[in-house]
Amino acid sequence: MMLIxxxxxxxxxxxxxxYGGQAxxxxxxxxxxxxxxxxxxxxxxxxxxxxWWQERWFHSAGCRRWFAVAxxxxxxxxxxxxxxxx
Amino acid sequence: MIFHxxxxxxxxxxxxxxxxxxxxxxxxxxxxxxxxxxxxxxxxIGEEESGAFVQxxxxxxxPMRPSTRVEVVAGLVVRGLGGRGGLPVAxxxxxxxxxxxxxxxxxxxxxxxxxxxxxxxxxxxxxxxVLVHDGPLAMAVPDAIQVLQRTTVTGLFDAGHxxxxxxxxxxxxxxxxxxxxxxxxxxxxxxxxxxxxxxxERPLAFADNDxxxxxxxxxxxxxxxxxxxxxGRAVVVCTDDTGLAAALALHDAGxxxxxxxxxxxxxxxxxxxxxxxxxxxxxxGWSAVGTxxxxxxxxxxxxxxxxxxxxxxxxxxxxxxxxxxxxxxGWSPNVALFxxxxxxxxxxxxxxxxxxDRARPHxxxxxxxxxxAAGDGPMPANPxxxxxxxxxxxxxxxxxxxxxxxxxxxxxxxxRALGAGLRSVEHVxxxxxxxxxxxxxxxxxxxxxxxxxxxxxVSPGEVGTTTFRPPYVPLPFxxxxxxxxxRLSDPERVTAMHxxxxxxxxxxxxVGQWQRPHYFASTQDESMADAVLRECAAVRTGVGMMDxxxxxxxxxxxxxxxxxxxxxxxxxxxxxQPGRARYGVMCGADGMVLDDGVVLRLAxxxxxxxxxxxxxxxxxxxxxxxLQTEWPxxxxxxxxxxxxxxxxxxxxxxxxxxxxxxxxxLDVSKEALRYLAHAETAIAGAPGRVTRVSFSGELAFELxxxxxxxxHVWRAAWQAGQAHGxxxxxxxxxxxxxAEKGFVIVGQETDGTQTPDDLGLSxxxxxxxxxxxxxxxxxxxxxxxxRADTRRPHRKQLVGLLPVDPQRQIPExxxxxxxxxxxxxxxxxxxxxxxxxxxxxxxxxTFALALVAGGADRHGERLLASFGADDAExxxxxxxxxxxxxxxxxx
Numbered sequence: 004m005m006l007i008x009x010x011x012x013x014x015x016x017x018x019x020x021x022y023g024g025q026a027x028x029x030x031x032x033x034x035x036x037x038x039x040x041x042x043x044x045x046x047x048x049x050x051x052x053x054x055w056w057q058e059r060w061f062h063s064a065g066c067r068r069w070f071a072v073a074x075x076x077x078x079x080x081x082x083x084x085x086x087x088x089x
Numbered sequence: 090m091i092f093h094x095x096x097x098x099x100x101x102x103x104x105x106x107x108x109x110x111x112x113x114x115x116x117x118x119x120x121x122x123x124x125x126x127x128x129x130x131x132x133x134i135g136e137e138e139s140g141a142f143v144q145x146x147x148x149x150x151x152p153m154r155p156s157t158r159v160e161v162v163a164g165l166v167v168r169g170l171g172g173r174g175g176l177p178v179a180x181x182x183x184x185x186x187x188x189x190x191x192x193x194x195x196x197x198x199x200x201x202x203x204x205x206x207x208x209x210x211x212x213x214x215x216x217x218x219v220l221v222h223d224g225p226l227a228m229a230v231p232d233a234i235q236v237l238q239r240t241t242v243t244g245l246f247d248a249g250h251x252x253x254x255x256x257x258x259x260x261x262x263x264x265x266x267x268x269x270x271x272x273x274x275x276x277x278x279x280x281x282x283x284x285x286x287x288x289x290e291r292p293l294a295f296a297d298n299d300x301x302x303x304x305x306x307x308x309x310x311x312x313x314x315x316x317x318x319x320x321g322r323a324v325v326v327c328t329d330d331t332g333l334a335a336a337l338a339l340h341d342a343g344x345x346x347x348x349x350x351x352x353x354x355x356x357x358x359x360x361x362x363x364x365x366x367x368x369x370x371x372x373x374g375w376s377a378v379g380t381x382x383x384x385x386x387x388x389x390x391x392x393x394x395x396x397x398x399x400x401x402x403x404x405x406x407x408x409x410x411x412x413x414x415x416x417x418x419g420w421s422p423n424v425a426l427f428x429x430x431x432x433x434x435x436x437x438x439x440x441x442x443x444x445x446d447r448a449r450p451h452x453x454x455x456x457x458x459x460x461x462a463a464g465d466g467p468m469p470a471n472p473x474x475x476x477x478x479x480x481x482x483x484x485x486x487x488x489x490x491x492x493x494x495x496x497x498x499x500x501x502x503x504x505r506a507l508g509a510g511l512r513s514v515e516h517v518x519x520x521x522x523x524x525x526x527x528x529x530x531x532x533x534x535x536x537x538x539x540x541x542x543x544x545x546x547v548s549p550g551e552v553g554t555t556t557f558r559p560p561y562v563p564l565p566f567x568x569x570x571x572x573x574x575x576r577l578s579d580p581e582r583v584t585a586m587h588x589x590x591x592x593x594x595x596x597x598x599x600v601g602q603w604q605r606p607h608y609f610a611s612t613q614d615e616s617m618a619d620a621v622l623r624e625c626a627a628v629r630t631g632v633g634m635m636d637x638x639x640x641x642x643x644x645x646x647x648x649x650x651x652x653x654x655x656x657x658x659x660x661x662x663x664x665x666q667p668g669r670a671r672y673g674v675m676c677g678a679d680g681m682v683l684d685d686g687v688v689l690r691l692a693x694x695x696x697x698x699x700x701x702x703x704x705x706x707x708x709x710x711x712x713x714x715x716l717q718t719e720w721p722x723x724x725x726x727x728x729x730x731x732x733x734x735x736x737x738x739x740x741x742x743x744x745x746x747x748x749x750x751x752x753x754x755l756d757v758s759k760e761a762l763r764y765l766a767h768a769e770t771a772i773a774g775a776p777g778r779v780t781r782v783s784f785s786g787e788l789a790f791e792l793x794x795x796x797x798x799x800x801h802v803w804r805a806a807w808q809a810g811q812a813h814g815x816x817x818x819x820x821x822x823x824x825x826x827x828a829e830k831g832f833v834i835v836g837q838e839t840d841g842t843q844t845p846d847d848l849g850l851s852x853x854x855x856x857x858x859x860x861x862x863x864x865x866x867x868x869x870x871x872x873x874x875x876r877a878d879t880r881r882p883h884r885k886q887l888v889g890l891l892p893v894d895p896q897r898q899i900p901e902x903x904x905x906x907x908x909x910x911x912x913x914x915x916x917x918x919x920x921x922x923x924x925x926x927x928x929x930x931x932x933x934x935t936f937a938l939a940l941v942a943g944g945a946d947r948h949g950e951r952l953l954a955s956f957g958a959d960d961a962e963x964x965x966x967x968x969x970x971x972x973x974x975x976x977x978x979x980x
Contacts, residue, residue, distance in 0.1 A: 004246055004247060004248075004250050004276075005247045005248055006247070006248035006249075006250070006278065017247075021710065023714070029719075030678070030719045033867075034867070034871070034872035035867070035871075035872055035875075037872070039875075039876055039877060042872055042873070042876065043876070045678075046678055046679050046873070047679075059718075061710065061713075061714065063710065067713060068717065069713075069714060069717045069718050077431075077452065078431070078452040078453065079247040079248070081248075
């Protein structure tokens with residue numbers, strides 16, 4: 004079980020959190036300005052790297068805040084927890 | 090101290106395991122093998138045991154334990170395992186616990202290296218240090234070290250997380266105690282983990298090497314020195330100096346060592362001299378090729394012969410009578426835990442072993458390996474031989490050379506795998522089952538790899554190891570469950586009116602952890618079907634009451650609440666006037682229906698949002714996600730109030746009279762309290778709110794009060810309803826009533842692939858411009874309604890179904906195919922499936938809801954519903970079976 008550094012509550016067990024997938028995928032300002040392919044990419048396509056990437060977590064059994072972390076997908080090492088909205 | 094083995098009393102001494110006690114009284118054959126029924130005895134002294142498994146009969150019982158790991162306690166009853174164990178069927182009264190522990194240093198293994206590592210950590214002042222040992226700890230340790238004895242680390246996971254199983258009572262008492270935890274599952278978080286997990290001795294391959302009395306040499310010597318086992322006459326067969334040491338120990342403990350057969354030549358050093366001094370016959374360049382059996386099935390003699398270092402039998406040999414064949418084929422460092430966290434291992438040709446590769450950086454710098462697990466220790470006087478056994482030529486010999494006795498897997502199986510062209514050690518493992526038994530290849534793994542390498546003419550390092558996976562030892566489910574058993578296995582949520590439901594014959598169903606009345610049995614023997622028909626008829630013709638407290642309720646407040654809800658719901662909530670309510674659906678960004686419910690506007694900046702019972706938590710999270718991540722500028726605060734508000738639904742033509750009798754100062758007439766209006770009022774004296782909504786199509790009222798008044802208000806309404814013949818109804822009747830009206834249930838009619846349009850709810854989806862021509866605010870999911878897939882014709886759409894036989898009830902989940910479809914050729918083109926199916930009191934027949942490809946345009950067509958081996962014809966209809974004009978809702 005991973006130990007996730009909640010920026011508000013400190014390190015906590017993974018089962019206190021909900022997973023939010025890739026971080027920094029902004030909801031488009033005007034979805035209707037996107038063609039079908041671009042909208043489909045926003046909806047369904049995410050990165051799946053081997054190595055470092057940024058992902059979102061929601062401390063559902065704690066402070067109920069969303070935040071982003073950098074996690075290594077092979078080692079599950081977590082480096083930065085970013086308290087700002089993502 | 091007496092225990093019973095196979096019905097026979099056996100005397101044991103303190104410190105005995107079942108294995109040592111049985112060996113002391115000369116019981117060599119203890120169990121039988123799983124597939125070949127061969128007699129098996131003790132082979133080792135710890136977790137590496139591969140022969141002497143027992144079933145624990147006394148106390149709680151356990152189906153399969155290595156006898157080497159069961160400490161004898163008075164009253165213990167065990168049975169030798171006849172191939173495989175049987176699960177005890179009696180209920181287990183024991184307590185099991187889960188415990189958590191955080192430390193700076195976790196040391197796994199209480200041998201010399203582990204105790205040293207823990208002591209060093211104390212001296213360095215590293216903080217809290219925990220030493221875990223899988224048996225009783227033999228060495229003294231500083232007080233500063235927290236010791237968990239009889240505790241086995243079963244897995245290492247992320248971020249210093251270790252899971253360990255502690256057996257706390259079985260060495261103290263044979264009977265279970267309800268007062269003390271029998272086992273604990275420890276969840277340990279450590280900043281640094283030191284693995285001092287030791288090494289396992291390896292057996293050798295030769296014919297009939299599985300006979301009772303053939304033991305690992307180090308184990309045999311320890312039984313003699315620690316447990317006082319008298320072996321009689323022994324032969325030692327070895328490939329490294331620890332075999333010579335075992336021969337000396339056996340001799341000095343009183344065992345007559347007839348011969349030491351060492352495959353190596355040119356032996357030097359103290360051990361060789363000491364053996365010579367004692368007059369022990371050491372045959373250099375010799376090894377074992379077979380054994381003979383005695384009457385008990387155990388070994389009577391071993392056949393020794395000169396062999397080449399490659400295992401070629403030179404002969405002629407010699408048959409040496411003996412009671413014990415003590416075998417040492419080298420050592421295998423126990424690197425299982427290390428590999429769980431990605432630790433690399435490498436073949437060390439000097440030590441003839443796979444060792445933790447400390448030269449190679451690995452993913453987890455917080456995990457280190459020390460002691461024999463890392464191949465540490467002084468180099469012996471004579472290097473160990475790379476030798477895995479000697480097999481004579483002859484028919485059927487390979488099928489008597491056991492590699493994994495726990496699986497009855499032999500050299501013949503290995504040859505068959507290689508002959509079939511398998512080269513990967515992982516494939517060979519699965520083909521032969523070597524290493525898949527209870528001991529997980531602790532002794533057989535490297536032996537199989539060595540024999541593979543020899544056959545293929547490569548080095549064991551080139552063959553490589555199989556993957557170790559947790560758990561390291563079997564974990565009983567009871568231990569994993571801990572106290573989360575029976576009623577505690579899942580939280581139970583009950584409403585304020587629960588006691589009333591129990592008093593009135595409610596049969597409950599669990600919905601999102603809530604205990605909801607499924608139906609109320611009016612007599613002991615009323616069936617569910619009869620009760621539901623009775624409850625439905627009451628709502629359609631009289632008055633019914635239902636507890637709707639479990640519906641999710643979210644208080645949404647703030648200056649931007651209306652803007653926020655406009656973005657979440659497909660219909661416009663900002664136009665809703667205070668005192669009015671509106672049904673709405675919300676979609677994901679993909680345009681698929683996420684949840685639905687009624688939204689009440691309480692004030693300009695204040696809404697009460699209701700959700701499905703199961704979707705309440707999800708919808709709150711959904712709101713919080715958008716507010717925090719995309720729209721932090723919106724001033725909105727959503728708060729769950731599900732548990733704070735109790736809801737009584739009064740439904741049916743007679744409901745107005747009942748509600749009028751319990752409210753004060755509120756005109757509930759059709760004109761004063763219109764459909765989808767709500768008003769605050771005292772309800773049976775409690776502060777409350779009455780809302781005109783209907784999920785049944787009948788005149789209906791929802792009475793909301795603070796939860797602590799819920800029971801009082803329910804009972805008051807019930808009392809008021811007596812004059813009108815009020816009937817309590819449950820979720821099943823509620824489901825039937827809504828289905829008669831074609832109202833969907835999110836999660837029953839939907840599975841995350843339905844748009845509002847698919848459900849006939851396009852009237853709820855706002856247009857991009859309003860009637861005045863002004864653009865409407867965008868909402869989540871709207872862009873997806875223009876995607877090609879959501880616009881395509883023949884999407885599955887909500888329809889009603891009437892079985893041609895009006896008494897036939899189609900099972901939910903039944904597949905719908907064309908009438909006349911050939912069901913024998915697969916795949917049969919699927920046209921849809923049944924989502925809800927009931928018997929209707931009002932319609933006096935069965936009916937169903939379904940999702941059918943292009944269904945909205947197929948009313949009147951016939952389909953075939955197929956379920957199991959059965960099928961039935963159905964007619965597609967509108968999903969609204971009753972009162973399409975909505976005339977009933979005003980009473």
